[in-house]
Amino acid sequence: MKQLDAIxxxxxxxxxxxxxxxxxxWFISIIDVVAILTESVDSNAYWRKLKQRLKQEGNETVTNCHGLKMQAPDGKMRLTDVADxxxxxxxxxxxxxxKAEPFKLWLAQIAAERLDEMQDPEITIDRALEQYLELGYSENWINQRLKSIEVCKELTNEWKSRGLKEGQQFATLTDIISKSWSGKTTKEYKVLKGLKKESLRDNMTNTELILNMLAEASTTDISLAVIPKTFEDNKKVAKQGGNVARVAMKELEAKTGKKVVSALNAKSLLDAKKKIDN
Structure with missing residues (x-):
């Protein structure tokens, strides 16, 4: 089962x-839907009682529902009842x-949108562009962010072609790249910016995004050139790719007298943009 988690x-x-x-x-968390429709203080309890009643009535829909692990409010992955x-x-x-009828319309819309995106990937890019604009990001930043997605995809495709596994191996190599150019692992970088569940890349400045792209693009190019055979070989390539961006960063810092890696996050960046606009 190939899955794509989304909020x-x-x-x-x-x-x-x-x-x-x-x-x-799509499989959707039933608890989340119950919370929206009922505005219950305890949607879990509401769903337990409803499920019990429907089972007693012989409702096949409840019988066919199953559980999937989803991220809970505390950040942990927990088994959650879902329904298509x-x-x-x-x-x-x-x-x-x-809210039942408005929710049904919304549900039908997201299902149709996903099928549309599968037929035409450009739709996904257009929707991402719209969402970032609605959040208040500048067009320049959005262009960099969308390009960063493409660069990252090229890198992960290269890793897959080398037989590497998604999950721990990808995460390890990503950390090596990040540490090599920025001096911080992904977790350390997020801590610096005061992030928890938020995306690190969505909270990078333009310059940070560009240098991170340079690191990933360099890693892809080096991998294509040297054709690493083992995971250890790929770790060396990841470090070399990160170092390319580190050299560029150090030269930039020497010219500007400013540190590139900073605690600035999306909230502070967007707040500053609003002040300038006003």
């Missing part, structure tokens, strides 16, 4: 979802709520 927003409330590429369908969109439509019928 969807319905009226600014988070809904945890997982896209199953094999089945080509078809199952969820049926469950919503059992929850009296004025």
């Amino acid at each position: 969807q927003l319905f009226e600014n409330k988070k809904v945890r979802t997982v896209w199953d590429a094999d089945q080509e369908k 969109t078809e199952q969820l439509f049926r469950l919503i019928q059992s929850i009296p709520s004025p």
